[in-house]
Amino acid sequence: MAEHKSSYLILDGGMGTMLQKAGIGAGSGGPDLLSLANPKAITAIHAAYLDAGADLVYTNTFGANRLKTAGSGFTVEQIVTAATRAALAAARERGKRVALDIGPLGELLEPVGTLTFEEAYALFAEMVRAGAAAGADLVVIETMTDLYEVKAAVLAAKENCTLPVWASMTFEESGRTFTGCSVEAMAATLEGLGVDAMGINCSLGPVEILPIAKRLCEATNLPVFVKPNAGLPDPVDGSYNITPEKFCEQMRPYLDLGIFAMGGCCGTTPDYIRLLAEMCRDKTPPERPAVCRSMVCTPTRAQQIDGLTVVGERINPTGKKLFKQALADGNMDYILTQALSQKEAGARILDVNVGLPGLDEPAMMEQVVKSIQTVCDLPLQLDSADPKALARGLRVYNGKPIVNSVNGERKVLDAVLPLCKKYGAAVIGLTLDEGGIPMRAEQRFEIAQRIVAACDDAGIPRADIYIDCLTLTASAQQKEVAETLKAIRMVKEQLGVRTVLGVSNISFGLPNRELLNASFLTMAAAAGLDLAIVNPNVDSMMDAVRAADVLLNRDKKSARYLAAYADAVPVKTAAKKGMTIEDAIYRGFKAEARGCTQELLLKMGEMRLINERLIPALDVVGADFEKGTLFLPQLLQAAAAAQAAFDVVKMSIAAKGRPPVSKGRILIATVKGDIHDIGKNIVKVILENYGYEIIDLGRDVAPERIVQTALEKEIRLVGLSALMTTTLASMEETIRQLRAAKPDCRIFVGGAVLTPSYAKKIGADYYAKDAKQSVDIAREVFGE
Amino acid sequence: MRLTLQYPLDRVALARYLGYPSHQPPARDLPLLQQAEREILKTAAPRCVFARFALARTEEGLLLGGTKILLEGEDIARHLAGCHSAILFAATLGAGIDRLLLQAQVQDLARSVMLDAAASVAAEQTAEGAQRAAEAALCKEGEYHTGRFSPGYGDLPIGLQRQLIPLLDAPRQIGLTVTSSAILAPRKSVTALIGIADGPVRGRLAGCDHCLLREKCEWRKRGMRCGGA
Structure with a gap:
């Protein structure tokens, strides 16, 4: 949309508002079906906006996805095609453009809802294909509150058509959406995903959106657009009460922001757009200063990187028996506990490495990324040598991650950089290549230059590049320690990129490793290190980080340092004597x-x-x-x-290298459609206490997956939970399938709406009223 | 519309959710419980949306006027007897609570059970607040109203949520959605109906007759009722 740099692009106003005014829409099965039932009326509304001065209209397809239109008797393709044609009928003869409108699906994605990312993608893709085939000029994803849903929609748009893609989200006055996504997280993620423009619409009026729009303009280099409501709705009847004149007056400050397009949302009509167009006529949007920030994020946490930032290194199976066991068992809880304990200790980013010989690393990367982002809001650094694993992780990651890593080898750069570009990830570049790790700083700098040049070519901004000048061990290569520090300085000063180091390798082979690690970290921080990959659960490392922040004048007035140490009391002796x-x-x-x-x-x-x-x-x-x-x-x-x-x-x-204790293996799950799992989790912990090995498939689990796991893992006892009357049917179905596939398997059930008689009716062997009873059942099944 | 919640939450209700026999949590659990309450209050973003409908009594049954939404079951018919209109509202604590609960479950189950109970009480209190706000906005001078009645209560099908949530435009208004199995998401949310009449009406809460839990209900065994009665 670069052609609009010299003048404002005027967008249309509310479609629903116009349908209401015309007295159509109610009782007809929803506004989206009107494009089929009364296409002329839809064309007339578009025409009214275009005649008022709009340069672009949104199709009447806000809710035209398969979830919302199921049962209407029409396919998504029919509805979207009719709507696109109705808009084109008005736009083409006026030489104006049509945007395929994509609204939220109406159901929330996992983990708050039950819709999967992949299902959301498929629903959006269906709309995109139909709209593009019918002749839309661009795709606009709007009124979104969930960043994950936007990502699914953006990927669906970019992978199923070649049209430009715009996206706008809807915020509360706090600058966050209902699901907690901040405007900065939206900016970092969507710019990374390569949308062509981004914006804010709905929920609020021009006055309330203004400060949020300012923040957006300060967070992205992309074109920004806004479509506010006609003020705030009346709490009683939901109507919007500001006049077109007032709306326009309130839109005037937007002329200073450097946005490229504006229009209206709920409550606005062609009268509003006419005045808006008049106000913008002959005006040129001011240039915005370039944004150059190194950001990574999840929806709720945008982490700017500017100086020492701790990356937790513990989600990595190397040299950890229990971790390897957890990965092999698919035991997510172990990994999640590691994630949360690192966060509590002060990590700001988590490195995630799940490479283990014999394991399907791409599948595991996807599963672990999805699991961690369910409970932990720290941005992730996906760590793998396998581009397939990186691709799977990047696709389902919610936000903007870092990829760890590429190096100076051409084939690695060629395989990984396009993935970083496509999914908008920052990237770590190791200063080594086919020839190994060069000894001198200048040689490592030369590789860094090569990596940066390759990133430039791939379209990855400098702010998203992190160069690792590599830590060698002081015991074996003592004089090269200084080379690493020198290389950090060169890279920072001459390439304008960030730096990263794994620290603990420095002390390998020497006693009192913590002392060397902390000292080296402090020296590296002074040289300009940004990301320190360390174990945040080691106190001396976090001590060194806090000290460096004071000494480098980053922790102003030593506030964080004081908070950490001013009231520190000596550690209490833990065990109370005499307690059994x-x-x-x-x-x-x-x-x-x-x-x-x-x-x-x-x-x-x-x-x-x-x-x-x-x-x-x-x-x-x-x-x-x-x-x-x-x-x-x-x-x-x-x-x-x-x-x-x-x-x-x-x-x-x-x-001692002995196999783990197991009194019997039990599979538990909350059935398909149900997301209430606290009861199941209680049962799990209590059964584990008694020495049973639990395979927990989680919540909203399909019968097929339960049956398949029961067969694969030779399960003799299955526990199923359901809390809702609506999900009892899937419990019954799961039992039926289990009986057919594995008749020797015993089944116990529990959950709020279950009763002993109902349990019997749906074919369960046991009803467990609480966790204690599940232990009695396990004892009966496995004997004691 | 935004609502507010205040510390402390209803401790009696909280004690009931956690299975404490008396109205007070035991001293051993009190500090943790207070912490859970404060965490819930800090994280909750209570909101509600409401609308008023005339009630239509047709051959098919009781309908929300101007819609095709049928209010099935004997219990809701009894509750709305004598009412010409009804207020429908939806209230939620927001998605932040879901995230907090998911995280707590991984870290510490005892804490997560307390947080879950505190969130349930907070959701009830939010429904209380939503009811008051809706009545203030939508009841006219001289009108009387019943208590609130939710889908899943008595024999009013829980599946009704699938129709009520879009009717209120709740996803856009307050970020509240419903899954294909009729579970509200965010989880700590309530929808309910309040009857409106021109003369005094009391409404009839569902009682235990049609309750799914009547066989095993611990409150019923102790001669108590749920729903704060």
């Missing part, structure tokens, strides 16, 4: 449970400890819960303490 493992579990004291277990392990073996101490302790807890003298939160605190004790036992077993 039984007390610790009953009272839910995790540290004490851990301490007691460590002591007891020395006296008795793992199995005796489990059977003679831990399980009897849990039985007491369970019995008191049944009696009603101990309550659910306390039961769960006790379970967590027991879990801490079991973790100590597990590590002891793993350290």
Whole structure:
């Protein structure tokens, strides 16, 4: 849309408002069907906007997706084609353009809703193909509140047609959407995905949108457009009350922002657009200063990188037995716990590496990215040598990530940079190539130059490039330590890009590694390091980060440093003397449970400890819960303490290289369509406490997947939960399929709306009224 | 429309959700519970949307006037007996609560159960606030109204949510949607109907007759009722 630099592009106003005014739309099965029932009326509305001065009209297809139009008797293709033709009928003879309008699907994507990213993509793609075939000039995705949904729509548009793509989201006065997406996160993500213009529409009037539009203009170099409502709606009847004159007056400040197009949304009519067009006539949008920020983000967290920023390194199986086991088992909870504990410790970005021989890394990368973004709002750094794994992770990532990594090898650059460009990711470039790691700073700088040039060619901005000058070990290559620091300075000063280092390699082979790591980190920070890939759960690393921030004048008035240390008290001695493992579990004291277990392990073996101490302790807890003298939160605190004790036992077993304890393998899941899983999670923890191995398929799980897993993992007991009457049918279906495929499998069910008689009716073997009862069922099935 | 919530939440309701026998949480759990309440209040963004409809009693049954939406079941018919109109509202705590609960479940189940209970109480209180706001805006001088009645209550089908949410334009107005299995998303949300009449009406809450949980309800066993009664 570069042709509009010299003048404003005027967009149309509300379609729904005009339909209401004309007295059409109600009772006809929704406004989208009117394009078929009364195309002339739709064309007339478009014509009215164009005659008022609009240069572009949006088709009447806001809700014309398959979810919303199912049961209408018409296909999406029919509806979109009719609407596009109705708009073209007005636009072509006036020499104006038509945008295929795509609104939100009306259902929320996972994890808040149940729609998958892939389903959303398919729904949008269907609209795009129809609109493009019918002759639309561009695609506009509008009134969006969920960044993930916008990403699905943008990919659907870009992959299913060659038209320009615009996207606008709708914000509250806080500058966030209903789903929590900030305007900065939208800007970083959509600019990365390569939309042609982005904007803000609906929800608010010109006055309320103005500060948000300013923020958007400061966050992107792309053309920006706005379509505000005619003020705020009346809370009683929903009407919009500001006049066209008032609207126009309120739109005047937008002339200073450097936006390229404006129009109206709810409550606006051709009268509003006429005045808007008059106001903009002969005016030239001012140039905006170039934005040059290094950003990565999730919808709710935009992280600007400008100086030392901690990247958590722990989501990586290298050298970690439990992590490898978790990956092999598909145990997401272990990985999620790692993600959250790093966040709490101060990580700002998380590196995600799931490479393990024998594992389907692309599939695992996708699953892990989806899982982490469900519970953790930190931006991710996707770490893989396999372009397929990167592609899968990048596609489903919600926001703007970093790719770790490329290097100076041509074939790596050729394979990975196009992916970074397509999905809008920042990229890490390692200063090594076919010849290995060069020793001198100048040689590494030369590779950095090559990488930066390749990024320039691929269209990746300098602000999105992070060069890794590589840490060598001080024990083996002591004089090269200085070369790394020198290379950082050269790259920062001469290439205008950011830098990154994995720090802990420096100390390999030497004692007191923490001291060397922290010291090297401080030196690298002074040389200009931006991203430090470290273990944030090691206190000395975070200490070094906080100290460097003070010494480099980044932590103004030492505020963060003071907050961290001013009131620091010496660490308390954890284990209370004389507390037994039984007390610790009953009272839910995790540290004490851990301490007691460590002591007891020395006296008795793992199995005796489990059977003679831990399980009897849990039985007491369970019995008191049944009696009603101990309550659910306390039961769960006790379970967590027991879990801490079991973790100590597990590590002891793993350290001896023995197979993990399992009293039996149980598959649990919340059935298809249902997303209430707290009960299932409680059952899981309690069963794990008792030594059962749990395969948790999560929530909203299709019957086929449950059956397939039951067969693959030779499951003898399956637990299913459902909370809604509407999802009991999928529980029944799951049971039916399980019975047919694996008759020896026992099934227990639970959930708010279930009763013993209903459980029997749908063919379950057991009804579990609570987690305690599920243990009794497991004991019966597996024997004790 | 935005609503507000205040600390503390209804502790009696909270105690009931968590299965504490008395109206007060035990001292051991109180600090954690207070923390959960504050976290929920900090994260919640309570909002509501409402509209008024004439009630049409046709051969098919009870309809929301001007729509094809049928209010099925004996319980809602009893509740709206004597009413000529009804207010429909939807209220939600917003998607931030869902994210908080998902995260808590991974970290600490005891905390997550408390947060979940606190969020449920907050959603009830938000529904309370939505009801007051809707009545103030939409009830005329001299009109009387019933209490609120939600889909899934008694024999009013939960599947009705699929029709009520678009009717209120709730996705755009307050960010509230409904899944294909009729689950409200964000989760901590309520829709409800309030009857309006020209003379005094009390409405009849569903009672236990058609309740799915009547076989196993712990409150019923103790001679108590849900719905704050």
